[in-house]
Amino acid sequence: AQRVTQPEKLLSVFKGAPVELKCNYSYSGSPELFWYVQYSRQRLQLLLRHISRESIKGFTADLNKGETSFHLKKPFAQEEDSAMYYCALNGGYNKLIFGAGTRLAVHP
Amino acid sequence: DAGVIQSPRHEVTEMGQEVTLRCKPISGHNSLFWYRQTMMRGLELLIYFNNNVPIDDSGMPEDRFSAKMPNASFSTLKIQPSEPRDSAVYFCASSYGGQATEAFFGQGTRLTVV
Numbered sequence: 001a002q003r004v005t006q007p008e009k010l011l012s013v014f015k016g017a018p019v020e021l022k023c024n025y026s027y028s029g030s031p032e033l034f035w036y037v038q039y040s041r042q043r044l045q046l047l048l049r050h051i052s053r054e055s056i057k058g059f060t061a062d063l064n065k066g067e068t069s070f071h072l073k074k075p076f077a078q079e080e081d082s083a084m085y086y087c088a089l090n091g092g093y094n095k096l097i098f099g100a101g102t103r104l105a106v107h108p
Numbered sequence: 109d110a111g112v113i114q115s116p117r118h119e120v121t122e123m124g125q126e127v128t129l130r131c132k133p134i135s136g137h138n139s140l141f142w143y144r145q146t147m148m149r150g151l152e153l154l155i156y157f158n159n160n161v162p163i164d165d166s167g168m169p170e171d172r173f174s175a176k177m178p179n180a181s182f183s184t185l186k187i188q189p190s191e192p193r194d195s196a197v198y199f200c201a202s203s204y205g206g207q208a209t210e211a212f213f214g215q216g217t218r219l220t221v222v
Contacts, residue, residue, distance in 0.1 A: 034210075043111075044199065044213040086151065093156065093163055094139055094209045096201075100150040 002027050002091045006099035013077050014107050021072040021102045023061075023087030032090035033070040035061055036098075039083045047072075047085070057081070077106045114200050114214035121221055126188040129217045132181055133202030141211065142175055142185050143199040151199070157183065158205075190221045 003026040013019055025031055035047040048056045050063040050070060061072045070087060087099040113132040121127050133140050141156040155165040157177045165175070172191070177183040187194055197218050201211040 043215050044201075046210045049210070093158055094203050094205060094211065095141065095153060095156050095164065096211055097153065098143075098151040 002089060002097050004087050004089050004097055004099035006085075006087055006102050008102045009100070010103045010105065012105045012107065015079055016076050019072075019074045019077045019081070019104065019106075021085050021087075021104065023070045023072065023099060025068050025070060025087075025089050027068075027089055027091075031063070031065075033061075033063060034088045034090075034096070035059070035070075035072050036086045036088055037083050038086070044086070077104075079106045079108060082106045112200055112202050112212050112214035114198075114217050116217060117215060118218045119220070121190055121219075123191055123221055124189045125221075126186065127190045127194075127219060127221075129185040129198050129200075129219070131183045131185070131200030131214060133183070133200070134212055135181065137202035137204045137212070138180070139203045139205060139209075139211075140177060140183050141201040141203075142183070143201065145197040145199060145216070154185070187219075190219075192221045195220050 005024045007022055033050045036044050037047045038044045059074045061070050063070050082105050084101050084103050086101045088096040091097045115130045139158050142154040144152045154167045155175045160177045173187055175185045197216045199213050199216045201213045203209045203211045
């Protein structure tokens with residue numbers, strides 16, 4: 001079965017604290033994984049994809065096939081990082097299967 | 109390009125009425141997706157099209173839901189008759205085929221069925 005699990009509905013941290021948003025997946029084959037972000041009153045947009053191995057806005061995510069995980073990390077959270085974060089898996093034909101999402105709240 | 113355009117942005121309708129949501133994908137994109145977002149179930153894929161052809165509609169909840177893509181620049185999602193449990197935000201997204209392609213989302217249509 002193709003599935004994405006984000007165990008935390010809400011992650012609340014203070015500005016400057018490290019952040020890790022967890023994502024686990026279930027997929028038979030070589031997965032393509034993404035993180036999408038939805039800021040308040042904005043449309044859902046791509047944050048990063050595992051294939052690019054890039055850092056966007058200070059965020060990174062490493063694909064761990066052994067643990068079937070793709071956790072999103074940032075060493076020092078900023079208030080402007082507050083948003084809804086979705087982990088997504090390409091289920092074929094670029095069809096995205098999303099996790100339930102984690103709301104990140106960064107407090108001053 | 110203005111991105112993926114959805115209309116209307118908000119729709120309030122009475123139970124039993126027909127509702128039609130519209131989507132204009134980004135020009136040149138060959139895949140189009142309809143998603144539904146609720147607090148309880150998160151983002152669910154309802155249906156997706158590739159080159160205007162429906163590929164997988166297994167996410168469409170009931171026969172009350174139907175979707176069409178008559179051409180590469182327009183798609184509709186219709187609910188007839190609508191029910192209060194259909195209240196949600198409906199998103200349309202488009203992408204161009206290729207490995208790990210980014211999906212571009214519209215602003216969504218917030219549907220309230222009373």
